[in-house]
Amino acid sequence: MALRAAALLGLFAVLFFLAPPELPVCGFRWLTGRPCPLCGLTHAMFALAKGHIRNAVRFHALSPLAAILMAAVLCNRPPSRRLWIPVAALFAIYGIFRLW
Numbered sequence: 001m002a003l004r005a006a007a008l009l010g011l012f013a014v015l016f017f018l019a020p021p022e023l024p025v026c027g028f029r030w031l032t033g034r035p036c037p038l039c040g041l042t043h044a045m046f047a048l049a050k051g052h053i054r055n056a057v058r059f060h061a062l063s064p065l066a067a068i069l070m071a072a073v074l075c076n077r078p079p080s081r082r083l084w085i086p087v088a089a090l091f092a093i094y095g096i097f098r099l100w
Helices: 002-018 027-032 041-049 053-059 063-074 081-099
Strands: none
Touching: 002 041, 002 063, 041 053, 041 063, 053 063, 063 081
């Protein structure tokens, strides 16, 4: 458990110090010209790692939820299976909403 927590902390430290100013464009967006359900999530995770919550939510509104779930999985405390389906549905609905 302590090793996973240290790995998570190390990951956030790397993101904090080595975040590039511009990341490559999403492959889905490059092919279709439309944002995918996860578009902006990488930028949002970098912003969260730096403590810029407003920017993270601007990039992707569900980024705090994604960060919490990622931390839970990395700390070997994954949420129950009953939670994954609603979360996946939420991301899908948000992605469809962003298309309009």
